[in-house]
Amino acid sequence: MTKIITKDSIEEAAQAIANGGLVAFSTETVYGLGADAFNEEAVKGIFKAKGRPGDNPLIVHIAKPQDVYDLAENVSDTAKILMDTFWPGPLTIIFNKKSTVPALVTAGLNTVAVRCPSNYTASKLIELSSKYIAAPSANLSGSPSPTTAKHVKDDLFGKIDYIIDSDECIIGLESTVIDISSGVPKILRPGAVTLEMLKELFPDATSESNFEENTDKPKCPGMKYKHYSPKAFVEVVIGNSDSVKSYISSKVESESGVGVLTYKTEGYKGAVLELSAGNNMEEYAKNLFTYLRMFDEHSVKKVYAEFCDEDGIGVAVKNRLYKAAGNNITRV
Ligand code: TXA
Ligand code: MG
Secondary structure (H helix, E strand, O other), rough: OOEEEEHHHHHHHHHHOOOOOOOEOOOOOOOEEEEOOOOOHHHHHHHHHHHHOOOOEEEOOHHHOHHHHEEEEEOHHHHHHHHHHOOOOOEEEEEEEOOOOOOHHHHHOOOEEEEEEOHHHHHHHHHHHOOOEEOEEEEOOOOOOOOOHHHHHHOOOOOOOOEOOOOOOOOOOOOOEEEOOOOOEEEEEOOOOOHHHHHHHOOOHHHHHOOOOOOOOOOOHHOOOOOOOOEEEEEEEOOHHHHHHHHHHHHHOOOEEEEEEEOOOOOOOOOOOEEEOOOHHHHHHHHHHHHHHHHOOOOEEEEEEEOOOOOHHHHHHHHHHHHHHHEEEOOO
């Protein structure tokens, strides 16, 4: 049985975490599916509920930055600067793990990913449970990450103990994951903490060169799996707005069951569903996962998604969108 509660009953959900239960909760990025990181049976339950491969490690969530010292060995000066600047917030830092952190959480790696979320519900849940919470995104493995309680319900109802229907996920894409083992931050998964922001503190900060590429041994294990995919096929269309408009219009006319995710143009008569991704990349980020799910709800078979290369959080949008499209990109 899954109980859906509001944050007024958060105490009850925190108790469930303390007792080894599974609780879905909002964060500022996406909904997480949480369990006590030090309870191996509970952590196993996360992998089972999501259908997540066991070699994909989990992020451990803490309520206060100083809690990192219970999880990480050797917190470097680089880490301290990042923690001071970006925590609480949408940044996950990879540390050498303490031996007490269960291998199940880190998929056998000797590192642990730690994040201190800024969202009220997330920090309150961690604090009230008196645990550190291991939490991946609260979706079925492979499907778009959830940004509302309804998305979680659609994927996991009956498989977890609680869903806290609470604050919206204001960013809409998962946290930036960074590796600091070389002393200089390197982005493994792009997010709302951007390379530009990191470069202000560390001019030599870098980024995995091609997030879109599927390699067998990426440093961020989750990046190799099929991700963020709706049931509909997705094709990303890039080019000047006239060419994009005429390319997609011809598809809408000649194919059935077409949906369009617009960015710079609009007005596709005959599409099953047309949704505007927004006016800038922050809005695109916030809307992307919700809209991918909406196309499925309307039984759209093929989504044409307009996109423009932009910096900042645009890099993260590109990463998620290209993955949703299985790298099916058309330049017109
Ligand atoms: O915003 C977020 O990060 C959300 C919310 C719930 O906090 N969580 C999230 O978790 O996106 P998940 O499990 O969906 O993605 C975690 C990513 C995966 O790609 C995983 O491989 C990577 O972080 N990761 C976890 N531990 C790691 C480690 N020790 N070294 C390298 N990558 C790691
Ligand atoms: Mg995920």
